[in-house]
Amino acid sequence: MNRHGSLLDRLREDPRAAELATHPFDFDPGFYEHVEPVRLASGAALEGIGKDAGGGSFFLCGDGGDERPVLYADSEGSAGIVGTGLTEALRLRIGALCWGEALDTIARAGREFDERETAELLASLEAEYSEDCGLEDLAGDRAELVERLGLGPLPSASRLLELAREASALSPSYILLNEEGRPYDRL
Template sequence: MTPKDPLLDLIQNTSDIHGLLRASFGFDIGRKQCGDGLRLASGAPLEAIAGDFAGGAFFLCPEESGCRPVVFANSEGEGGLLADDLAGALEIIIGLAWQDCLSFSGGGDVKVMQTSARHLERYLARDNPNIAEERARVAAALSLRALPVADLVIRLHAAASRTEPAYVVTTEGGDVYDPPFGEYSEPRHGGWC
């Protein structure tokens, strides 16, 4: 594999950004042990670069056309393509409640994802009134684009839709991770309030 992405070095060397990514966005480069033993179904290795709060892991894939795609695998046995490179993945990670957006996708329907994203943004702003400022700080420090939520949903949907066949995550024992799209279109208890 080629060397790590320069963005990882920048995160490592910028403690306040490292801390914000960990605390507000669930991207902790100190949790690289998450996802040990996972690989792509093709047998290609995955390089763990970060973990999240719940035991999920972010991985760099082998280089393709000058880029290293990023996949995510959660502790529930779901995983797939997040973006074509780390910058694109980080734009999604900081700009969108992406895991919940995938969970409430109606099986991968982009319109359902757009509706879910609008509700999730409202919840996120209520729970963390500083989220817009934190997003802007991380984006500026890492030279990332701050894109509208609707655009990020389209990018996330497009990437996750390309999970099969090239980005299917498997264990060393050959167990295959489920696709990233959840079947529900809203929370089962109470819906979107």
């Protein structure tokens, strides 16, 4: 496997990695178009790098390589930073597939979850996802993709969610506008 070049190039050049990223991890590295024309309010560059099955898009913000903020825009008009770089965003997507649901569950509980509770919550959400999608070996797929992309070892479930919260704090600096100039809601 090629460990040189950008992470995005490695993902796109390895057919098996692209296949795993797309399913089961819902990050299709073949970017097409977002559901509508969008731009950053700051005027900074916005590079489409992937899609999910629900019509959402992933973008690198600003100029430079892989390690610039990754913004996710859903198809319903919400957007936010999901990683301070592509490595972090992919680790989140691969290591905590149901991270958004987990953060919502924790917020509704009105308290922080400890490491064990966070791991159990994510395991439960991923088991449900695996069953709904007919996945046979999510852990094996995860390990293979992490190896192919050179992303390991993955941080703990709690650390991944903490990184997601930290990245989302950057969102006010990365306001996404639709073609009429209206801002997307925060994720």
